[in-house]
Amino acid sequence: MSERFDFSILGGGISGLLTAYELSQAGFSVCVIDISAVGRESSWAGGGILLPLYPWRQAESISDLVIASLALYPDLITDLVTQSHINPEFIVSGLLLSTLPDRPAALDWCRRYQIRYQLPTPDAPFHPALQCQLDQPLWLPDIAQARNPRLLKALKATLQQRDVVFFEHCQVHTIHHQNQHITHLQTQDKTIATGHLVVTAGAWTSTLFDQLLPDITPPPAIKPIKGQMLLFDSPPGLLPFMVLANDRYLIPRQDGKILVGSTVEDTGFDKQTSDTARQQLYQFATTLLPALEDYPVGHHWAGLRPGTDAGVPCISLHPDIDNLSINAGHFRNGLGMGPASAKLLADLILERSPLLNPEPYQLKSL
Numbered sequence: 001m002s003e004r005f006d007f008s009i010l011g012g013g014i015s016g017l018l019t020a021y022e023l024s025q026a027g028f029s030v031c032v033i034d035i036s037a038v039g040r041e042s043s044w045a046g047g048g049i050l051l052p053l054y055p056w057r058q059a060e061s062i063s064d065l066v067i068a069s070l071a072l073y074p075d076l077i078t079d080l081v082t083q084s085h086i087n088p089e090f091i092v093s094g095l096l097l098s099t100l101p102d103r104p105a106a107l108d109w110c111r112r113y114q115i116r117y118q119l120p121t122p123d124a125p126f127h128p129a130l131q132c133q134l135d136q137p138l139w140l141p142d143i144a145q146a147r148n149p150r151l152l153k154a155l156k157a158t159l160q161q162r163d164v165v166f167f168e169h170c171q172v173h174t175i176h177h178q179n180q181h182i183t184h185l186q187t188q189d190k191t192i193a194t195g196h197l198v199v200t201a202g203a204w205t206s207t208l209f210d211q212l213l214p215d216i217t218p219p220p221a222i223k224p225i226k227g228q229m230l231l232f233d234s235p236p237g238l239l240p241f242m243v244l245a246n247d248r249y250l251i252p253r254q255d256g257k258i259l260v261g262s263t264v265e266d267t268g269f270d271k272q273t274s275d276t277a278r279q280q281l282y283q284f285a286t287t288l289l290p291a292l293e294d295y296p297v298g299h300h301w302a303g304l305r306p307g308t309d310a311g312v313p314c315i316s317l318h319p320d321i322d323n324l325s326i327n328a329g330h331f332r333n334g335l336g337m338g339p340a341s342a343k344l345l346a347d348l349i350l351e352r353s354p355l356l357n358p359e360p361y362q363l364k365s366l
């Protein structure tokens with residue numbers, strides 16, 4: 001069997017689906033190929049906070065993508081809800097940061113990116129249910145969240161309506177190329193001729209290059225970083241906003257369930273959960289919000305973030321192959337940076353004026 005698409009997208013997480021969204025919107029034929037089920041890896045496992053943890057401590061290029069994405073989210077969500085009738089639960093629930101030794105830097109960042117903030121009084125409780133030590137706290141009322149599994153389902157359904165073709169549980173065995181040009185992909189039962197290949201394989205991106213494009217340099221440098229989360233089966237009304245305390249957080253969903261995140265573990269492609277992480281996350285959550293002790297932990301899982309050195313993703317045309325590009329390596333902020341990353345890559349591929357300066361995200365020739 002042989003098929004042809006203008007664009008083949010390898011990896012169906014948030015990065016691949018949003019890239020497909022951009023390219024199909026521009027009128028091209030697109031397929032998404034995933035070795036597993038679409039939207040079941042890191043993008044499913046994440047918390048869905050649409051802001052990096054302490055963005056002022058990270059590269060400016062991360063903030064630029066996040067802020068550009070924040071501006072794109074409302075229209076994207078409206079379109080997804082209209083097309084798919086699935087609600088991704090994009091909620092502006094606000095984020096409390098309880099302890100900020102570097103609050104002046106945070107305030108500079110908020111002013112620079114025009115993020116509204118308030119300074120809570122540290123000696124009065126911010127919310128009656130929270131047992132939270134406030135030390136130079138900061139309240140960001142406009143920070144939003146999305147519910148990852150629903151966002152992914154809404155995206156997939158919208159893409160299917162646009163005739164994007166999904167090949168799930170489909171392994172590409174060979175990527176054929178000649179004269180610095182990809183010609184086709186070979187699976188066990190299909191030949192997929194492609195005008196352009198986009199690699200969006202998250203934590204597996206470098207491995208995919210090693211296995212399927214071993215003679216193409218440079219490969220992007222991305223490695224898996226495990227994160228574990230808990231979900232409490234709590235009722236609505238316990239906590240109306242997100243809280244970040246040091247490196248851990250609580251995220252209340254619309255139905256009242258509360259997510260607790262997360263660990264950061266450099267343990268390769270191992271997705272096992274551990275009792276130690278469960279205990280640490282449970283302890284953090286019940287200390288901060290003692291009412292959670294009355295509710296069971298409904299779920300404990302792990303996902304593999306696509307880690308890069310400074311958390312800056314690779315959003316780039318390949319410097320040496322004329323129809324190959326990459327949108328991967330979003331580490332802890334794939335949802336937060338997703339819409340702008342996909343738009344920027346589509347701008348580069350389609351030679352449109354880029355949404356942002358692409359330089360910080362470029363893959364450089366060796």
Ligand SMILES: Cc1cc2nc3c(=O)[nH]c(=O)nc-3n(C[C@H](O)[C@H](O)[C@H](O)COP(=O)(O)OP(=O)(O)OC[C@H]3O[C@@H](n4cnc5c(N)ncnc54)[C@H](O)[C@@H]3O)c2cc1C
Binds near residue numbers: 013049302329
């Ligand atoms: C615990 C945790 C909490 C997080 N919290 C947040 C948060 O609050 N906010 C935020 O913005 N981000 C968060 N993140 C990070 C975010 O989830 C990731 O940055 C994002 O999901 C990466 O998306 P992706 O599409 O690049 O990768 P993935 O979602 O991992 O998708 C990659 C896809 O590629 C497929 N694939 C792999 N190999 C192949 C192959 N050879 N051929 C074809 N397909 C292949 C996989 O099956 C998968 O479907 C969190 C992550 C974790 C784990």
